[in-house]
Amino acid sequence: MKESIEELPDGRVRVVREVCGMPVSIIFSAQEDNKTLEKIKAMIMDAYAERKARGGKTSNLAQP
Known part of the structure; x- marks a missing residue:
């Protein structure tokens, strides 16, 4: 499983x-600490x- 973590110019992660087989992106606010980041990400x-x-099925939005 590939994973990358990068800090964006505005401080978000x-x-x-x-x-x-599909890339999934999550963007966290700049105030998150590493412990919380790891728990939420997992x-x-x-x-x-x-x-x-x-x-x-990856979203509830498509359900009738």
């Missing part, structure tokens, strides 16, 4: 991780991978 990425494994 962008995390990009490849999940099920929760979001795990949830995305679980939904993707269940049939590719």
Whole structure:
């Protein structure tokens, strides 16, 4: 699983991780601490991978 973390010019942090072959980006505000960043990142990425494994549905917005 590929992952990159970069600090944006305005101080925010962008995390990009490849999940099920697709890049997923998360942008955090500049005030987040590293411990919180790691917990949130793991929760979001795990949830995305679980939904993707269940049939590719990645958003509730497309539901009727």
